[in-house]
């Protein structure tokens with residue numbers, strides 16, 4: 001148990017001690033289901049303090065949801081530093097090998113309300129709170145390395161545009177509507193980020209299969225006081241990969257909690273999600289080495305130019321005990337930094353330093369939100385702040401001001417020092433004329449969007465074209481559609497623009513402005529997801545379809561083999577009743593074909609069976625749809641023995657992800673290989689005729 005979990009233990013109750021129900025002031029109850037009335041049929045009496053206390057508490061159970069990132073999932077874990085990084089930063093949690101720091105992570109979507117579906121197309125928030133020995137450090141990032149706007153002043157406009165439209169609160173959790181494309185069509189700095197969202201990055205397969213990015217340039221300050229600019233990255237050990245759009249939409253309807261559930265189940269089963277924290281480092285005087293400004297949050301530094309240096313590893317190993325108390329009340333603030341970590345002058349970051357503390361005041365109801373158990377630091381904390389709503393600490397002593405003599409000057413100030421000193425901002429030299437001007441170095445809005453497009457594989461490009469087509473087609477105003485294509489897409493890539501324009505029936509209009517000069521559009525292979533797979537099948541989900549007459553050994557051997565390789569295998573049947581195998585053994589399905597459709601899995605195995613089982617399956621429309629849908633979603637499918645006739649029945653064209661054999665031994669290696677490649681991309685051009 002780490003320091004944070006130990007601390008939380010003190011606040012936990014299992015409601016079995018005391019044994020008897022009481023009011024909030026400890027008075028035991030003799031009735032908790034009937035109000036106090038004047039006679040059994042009489043009116044309720046105002047005197048009923050038990051009823052009033054219960055209803056009053058209920059009436060106030062909700063707090064405002066986050067204005068953005070309302071839908072999210074949280075869990076506990078720890079961070080392990082790979083080594084002593086003190087040459088880079090004096091941050092204590094990176095100061096020695098295997099230094100272990102408790103963390104709480106919250107991964108979220110951005111635009112949807114709390115009850116929206118997990119698999120909508122969106123940016124995903126990736127926020128980590130490190131409970132370090134020197135105070136809390138919050139790294140509040142996203143699963144994409146760039147942002148839509150360059151200056152904090154546009155954030156409210158951006159959010160108003162992307163969230164549900166004000167007159168009818170539609171659409172829920174989706175950017176496919178007029179106000180978003182109206183804003184972005186008029187705001188070219190958003191081009192790069194919108195492209196990321198339209199790529200497969202916008203629909204990750206699970207929470208553990210996505211990267212995290214700090215986005216802004218921050219500073220590391222080392223023991224000598226030297227500053228190095230740093231961009232922080234989280235790389236998932238499970239690899240980075242995504243759903244298909246059709247899958248994502250169907251999952252949103254059949255299990256809107258899909259991501260949350262999968263994350264929860266992985267943690268419960270001991271298959272812990274892990275990420276490596278890495279840093280791109282840039283000496284102060286090297287910041288001009290690029291053709292873009294490293295203070296501009298719409299730009300990334302290609303990894304091929306500046307490699308990501310590994311710093312440590314995060315393991316997420318424990319679900320919360322109470323969603324509201326932990327995940328909902330956790331308060332991330334960009335302003336929570338520790339000595340050794342500091343800000344840059346990125347104008348978006350500067351606004352964020354203010355915004356998070358400010359928003360917690362209304363969301364969590366006052367200035368004492370850091371005293372809520374999930375937010376409390378694990379190191380001692382003290383200052384002269386007092387009072388306010390829901391103050392928990394009982395401060396003793398007569399003086400709550402600095403300086404004081406009455407309390408002998410306590411709490412004292414700590415000198416900044418090489419390590420374990422007080423926080424002191426990096427002494428950056430600043431001078432300038434007050435103005436609203438934006439730096440000329442922020443003017444190039446398209447080079448990196450083109451670089452991202454050029455970095456995509458063919459199937460990723462096809463998905464982007466389809467995503468823009470879907471999204472912009474949902475805009476009801478023709479001028480919004482036309483402007484987005486002509487103001488934005490044309491400037492990213494002509495093929496992209498032409499294909500989307502054709503699909504939307506939009507005319508590409510010759511622009512009167514001079515062509516945009518682009519720099520650095522060379523592909524960056526690190527941006528393309530097929531290059532980011534883990535090479536294994538850890539945490540992949542496989543369904544095994546069993547019906548009466550299935551071969552017991554084939555099921556068990558396949559299951560054992562795949563589980564040894566780290567996959568999660570579920571036995572699925574038409575009902576939850578026990579299934580009698582060909583040799584008389586019994587198997588218990590864990591899910592049904594209807595309740596656990598193939599969209600919830602990465603691969604399907606239909607084991608060796610008797611003719612009887614084959615007949616049952618061939619006559620079952622739900623099963624046939626299951627296979628067709630898995631095929632359409634480019635999944636690995638294997639048939640054992642006689643069931644392979646189903647392939648012919650469904651007229652599925654052969655490819656390397658459709659496997660036939662007489663039992664698991666014939667297909668297991670190819671199954672593993674195909675699944676480790678995530679999807680059977682070669683099939684994609686052939687599936688448009690599949691009716692699923």
Ligand code: HEM
Pocket residue numbers: 065066067068069072106107108124125126127140141142147151152153155213214215216330331332348349351352355356359360363
């Ligand atoms: C000026 C620009 C921005 C402003 C003003 C802003 C403001 C906010 C606000 C008010 C919240 C709700 C916080 C809460 O109620 O607890 C929030 C959440 C969040 N923001 Fe931002 N944001 C900005 C840009 C960004 C950027 C660039 C990123 C990514 C690098 C980001 C990542 C997040 C994340 C991950 C959360 C959810 C935190 C959680 O899980 O509780 N935001 N933001």
